[in-house]
Amino acid sequence: MPLSGPEWVSKFQNSRRIEDLEPGFGAGVSRFLAALRTAGATVTIADTLRPAERAYLMHFSFRIARENLDATTVPAKAGVDIQWVHPAGGGVTSAQASKAAAERMVAAYGIVFRPALSSRHTEGRAIDMTIGWNGDLEIAKSDGTMITVTSAPRNGDNTSLQRVGESYGVIKLVSDPPHWSTDGH
């Protein structure tokens, strides 16, 4: 079983593909994006699916490195054959070696705050995207009716656009500008 360390960071990469979303949500996202592009808006996707395996690696590397979690207590996860506990040697204890390896993972991931273990992204039910347009936006809702968005801001924070997204089952999370999901979480 491979030991923990920064080489894990390149595994289980996040996706930007709509096809990797949960099929029902993905269908709604595809239709919403098509409506946006037809209306002349620009859309840049940052993330769709975040693998649960990646969240597991980020979460526990941070807790071992920064919160002194005992590496021997980390639960196993199917599909991730990582060995969190390093052997002692070279003048350091197993706990020190395990923590140092976890710290290298935290640095390689660029983690500052404790990562969550699960989210709508790990379920394939969320998308992060930046949306923008110039002037008025004439856009179709899911039922085909057209609305014209004349108000500011001309981005995903626009509440009229958010109502359009809702018609496709794509719900805005107010606290995070790029984030849309199945239920606004």
Next chain:
Amino acid sequence: MTTGNATYNRTLVLALLIAAGAACSRSPKAEPFSYEDRVAIAVGGSDKVCVSVKGSLFKPGDEVRLLDPGTQKSWPAVVEPVADPCEPSVSDVPLRAVRVRVTGEQPAPFIGVAIQAPRASWFEVIGGVAAADLDGDGQREFIRSCTSAEGVHLNVWSGAPVSGPRRWHAYHYVGYDMVPSCTPAEIGG
């Protein structure tokens, strides 16, 4: 008449001298402090510190102050001539990336603010919140950060954190999920 004229002349000269002195002692009119221009998102990684700015300040060679509101630590830094390989924060408004060089002790990775203001050279810590009178109006500004689902909200308030008038707010997208810590007052705007 002659005496009267001489007195008048002396009075006039004295008045002109006083007026000239007053004009010389008056400092040039200070520009109003622009938080949008002078406060920016700073992200410190293991090998570089990148700043995402809105305005035209933060030019190469400018001295700035970095602050991690989480630990209340701050560092002096200088804007580098080349931004590469810094990228601006993900944002709905146009931001420009600049790279800064920390001139003293190197910071641990952080998400915080960069401030270009003479009064940002030192901070107090009041109730666990970094504070300094950034705009020189006699009131302290309080700088705090909190997490939402996948980003960090950075705020500057005058007078008191959260309840005081908010002077500046920015959001930095981190690209992974976190446990939210922000209150509603720290998110909007």
